[in-house]
């Protein structure tokens with residue numbers, strides 16, 4: 366069968382709004398074999414690594430997938446929780462709280478799910494479930510505040526690819542970014558202020574974003590500009606001057622040049638420049654994950670302290686904090702505008718849909734669709 370369709374459709378099934386929250390994805394377990402599967406899917410995506418396919422295939426399968434899974438498995442083991450990967454735990458919690466909040470407004474006319482671009486739960490599996498539940502209007506919200514082809518566009522690709530194999534497509538909306546969305550900036554500012562109130566405030570605030578290769582910026586990816594925009598708006602809201610904060614880029618991969626300044630090089634240099642105490646926050650990560658917990662709060666903390674730093678305070682990602690959920694729910698509600706289903710017509714609809722089912726049964730007995 367070329368195009369997937371739902372065979373259990375009934376006219377009495379009410380149409381629903383669907384909200385699909387996504388994030389990058391994470392391995393199923395902190396083991397080399399699970400890492401090999403995850404990295405093979407992730408690093409085969411041409412949106413992530415823009416190297417000509419035949420060359421990249423040889424490098425990926427000949428070198429990287431032989432070495433990196435073991436190394437990454439070790440790093441993941443250090444952050445793994447009894448319930449699984451931190452990224453998965455936080456994303457599931459975010460989706461649950463978003464659902465609770467949206468249900469207050471839309472009742473059972475709304476279905477809220479979450480999926481991962483790579484690994485599980487996969488986008489296709491969750492879209493199957495949403496279609497089965499009657500979702501005919503779908504809003505997809507990747508939790509990447511700053512647009513990058515390697516993340517936001519890649520998520521769009523996965524949805525488009527899934528739709529290419531589907532018979533009945535929903536109405537569709539996609540949030541491609543929200544780097545300057547006031548409620549997001551406000552949620553971060555309050556979160557940082559609360560951290561300062563509880564733990565004290567250090568000399569400089571480091572805002573560290575996941576990097577991308579420099580050539581993506583040169584070819585027109587707006588990611589670099591959007592990161593700086595988020596930093597500037599956050600700094601303005603916090604009343605910081607230019608000397609009070611820095612924007613840096615972390616998580617390099619491979620040998621080519623990535624966006625600078627690099628977080629690790631910066632943290633190694635700061636104590637020598639007289640900056641001995643820092644707070645570090647990662648505005649581009651909507652949830653704590655390997656790249657924040659291990660790379661920032663362990664690896665980079667060590668670089669800074671070994672270079673003569675005296676205080677390093679990691680400010681956790683927004684995760685499932687009430688302020689973050691409130692901002693995301695606002696973003697979702699604004700993007701659902703005009704899509705609201707009339708709440709009070711359920712019974713009238715039910716009678717009409719029952720007649721539609723009877724009519725179909727009379728014409729095509731025994732057919733469900």
Ligand SMILES: C=CC1=C(C)c2cc3[nH]c(cc4nc(cc5[nH]c(cc1n2)c(C)c5CCC(=O)O)C(CCC(=O)O)=C4C)c(C)c3C=C
Nearest residue numbers: 389390391392413437452513515516575577618654655656
């Ligand atoms: C190979 C190139 C990579 C690009 C380009 C890239 C962009 C990018 N990534 C994120 C967010 C996350 N990345 C995470 C992990 C991760 N990223 C890469 C590589 C690239 N990312 C790898 C190989 C890995 C896996 C870990 C490892 O082996 O080192 C994560 C964490 C996932 C987790 O399970 O905790 C996130 C989140 C963004 C936002 C981005 C571009 C803007």
Ligand SMILES: [Fe+2]
Nearest residue numbers: 389575616656
């Ligand atoms: Fe990454």
Ligand SMILES: [Fe+2]
Nearest residue numbers: 589590591593
């Ligand atoms: Fe820029």
